[in-house]
Amino acid sequence: MNGPEIARMIQLLAKLPGLGPRSARRAALHLLKKREALLRPLAQSLGQAADAIRTCSICGNFDTLDPCTVCGDARRDGATICVVEDVADLWAMERGHVFSGRYHVLGGTLSALDGVGPEDLNIASLVARVRAGGVGEVILATNATVDGQTTAHYIADRLASFDGVKVSRLAHGLPVGGEIDHLDDGTLSAAFKARRAV
Amino acid sequence: MNGPEIARMIQLLAKLPGLGPRSARRAALHLLKKREALLRPLAQSLGQAADAIRTCSICGNFDTLDPCTVCGDARRDGATICVVEDVADLWAMERGHVFSGRYHVLGGTLSALDGVGPEDLNIASLVARVRAGGVGEVILATNATVDGQTTAHYIADRLASFDGVKVSRLAHGLPVGGEIDHLDDGTLSAAFKARRAV
Structure with missing residues (x-):
């Protein structure tokens, strides 16, 4: 028309x-x-x-530069790599100014249902970065979903053989500002298990 | 970042x-x-x-042509003008193949609250089209909202002086497939008032 x-x-x-x-x-x-x-x-x-815009050949971030601004910033801690599922997660962390190391974008999660295997994600390049040395800690910041946690477990296994490399994951618990009354059982249970002395 | x-x-x-x-x-x-x-x-x-894409200088439709495909189509009935609020309404009518005349896009409705007066809408150009002759009917197809109906009343008044030009508006009533139980009182009352012999 x-x-x-x-x-x-x-x-x-x-x-x-x-x-x-x-x-x-x-x-x-x-x-x-x-x-x-x-x-x-x-x-x-x-x-x-x-x-x-290009994809950073080191971490997988989107940027006009390759290596990206984060990977190219000498003031950032190169010994700590935060592993995220998606560029959106990286951006969220940068917006929150909660992390000052480097990133690694997986590009998704392992998923038997959707037929996503380790070779479909940027896991080999992560292992290569760790193997190259200079990495002291890998923080697995995948989502707190079944697929996210499965992926985190798989990567932790793959990195277990590297001596001197600490592998950690984000804490589970009450969201700040969250009300206990409205919280799901899983979160509540996780918050109990991870309770700390005051 | x-x-x-x-x-x-x-x-x-x-x-x-x-x-x-x-x-x-x-x-x-x-x-x-x-x-x-x-x-x-x-x-x-x-x-x-x-x-x-340009705005049709006759009816206000968006098209690559000016006059637009509708205004330039000699097979369409030039004696009937359907007045709509927005190009979206024109597109909806064309998608439904419910009208085979020409259109006139007002570009909004009169609104005291938003400070929209007659000079802000394409009303003068509608009056000019009718004055130019050859128009037998103007169908006011504004929305069934307060502003839409106010605008329709105003235009009907402006066109009242043209002899031989019928001014009509779309019928109010039950939407086809609509259930009486879920209908608002205004629609139900309008459907009663406009009832027809079977």
Whole structure:
């Protein structure tokens, strides 16, 4: 009804997570109404990102630089590697300023259901980084899901043979600000087991 | 933490309706993971749309042509104009193949609260189209909201002086497939008032 350009735009927008066909149409209309203020800048920005952003060959982060800003920052602790499932987790930690070492992005979790094996994840490159030496601790910061914890166990096994390399995982317990009344049994039980003397 | 390109991309994506800062970040990560399959095609598609799509000078539709495909289609009934609030409404009607005349997009509704007056909508151009002659009926297809109905009343008043131009509005009643038990009182009352002999 109005040229293939709009149809194609809607079709591609609908592939974004969180946008279905209906909201993609709404987004397309919004963009067309704000052609100079939003549509053109977004087109340019996406084009620039496609050209400029690369995957860090060391840790798997997205950045304009390779090695990325984190891996290239000499002030950061190269002896500690935090292993995360996804770049989103890395970004969350950087936003929170909770960690000052280096990262390693797995690119997912082991999953028998989805047919994801160790060779589908960036595990060999992690082992190679540890083997290269200079690493004192590997923090397994996978999600507290079944797949995340399975993956953490698998990696811990793979790294067990390296003497002098401590392997740790994030603590489980009450989220800060969380109410006990609303907590699931698993978290509550984990918080009891990991209780500390005051 | 990873160059201004990603930050700018997230910032612009967050301006789309239905995407907040959090889902914009998720969308950006998704795009970066599918750089060649999605990010680059989307950037190109948006750029092409920004260049090619224009607003129809007659009805206000978005199209690569001006006059748009609907206004330029000689097979469509030029004597009937369907007045809609938004291009989205026009698209919905075209998807449903429910109307074969021409359209007029108002670009919103009158709203005292938001300070939208008649001069902010494409009302003068509608009156001009009717004044130019050849129009037998104007269908007011604004939303069944207070603002939509206020706008319809205002336009009906403006068009009252044209002899031989019928002004109508869409029927109110039970949605097809709708259950009476779940219907609001306003719709039910409208359906009673507009009842028809079988």
